[in-house]
Amino acid sequence: MARSKEFDIDHVLGKAMAIFWQQGYEKTSMQDLVTGMGIHKRSMYDTFGDKHTLFMKAMERYAEQVASRMEGRVADAPSAKAAIRLLLEATVYRQKEDPYGCLLVNTAVELSNHDPEAKDKVNFAFEGTERLLERLVRQGQASGEITSHLAAADLAAFLHNTFVGLRVLVKTLDKDSDKLQSIIDTTLAML
Incomplete structure (x- = not known):
């Protein structure tokens, strides 16, 4: 007779996501995961597979949460430019809530050169943002509030680059929010 799971899969996946987010993939040991998730090693392997598979699932969950949060932010914005501002400013001000930066950007920097699956997951999420x-x-x-002299796809790529750049800078310029705000203002002025 098969035993039923004695833990909430979504809950422990959230714990794994937090551990990877804080420490990165390479620095996270299996013992870190087992301890942090509060489950037995065998249960972890049976439920999620190996460390890499667990990491891919954690990244998918993170990407879904971020995409949902971004859609929610822009839903009630009074204009397209205001929506873009909300997204850029949220990147800066979420640092207080998410002191480890963006898991996707962190993964891009840490793993993209040698982990094609991680690179694909990051690119898929980035494409959604774009x-x-x-x-x-x-x-x-x-509506006429953004220039039509450039293709929308090109402007979106430019904005996404700014978005990712802010996600990196916010980790190093936490005391210089004026500079980050200036980047946002300049980006929007260019539209």
Whole structure:
């Protein structure tokens, strides 16, 4: 007779995500995961597979949460430009809540050169963000608040680059929020 799980899979996956987010993939040991998740090693392997598979699942969960949060932020924005500002400013001000930066950006820096699956997961999530930005740019171009001299896809790529850059800078410029705000203001002025 098979035993039923004695833990909430979603809950322990959230714990694993937090551990990877704080420590990175390479620095996270199996013992860190077992201890932090509060489950037995055998249960972890039976439920999630190996460390890499668990990490991929944690990244998927993180990407889904971020995408949902971004969609929620822009849903009630009064304009496309205001929505873009909300996204950029949230990147800066979420640092207080997420002191480890962005798991996707951290993974891109740590693993993309030698882990094709991690690279693909990061790129998939980044493409989703870029599609959201392109949708907002198109709305702004249609209303006349964003220049139509450049293709919406090109502006979205530019904005995404700014977005990722802010996610990196926010980890090092935590005391210089004026500089981060200036980057946001300049980016929006260029639109």
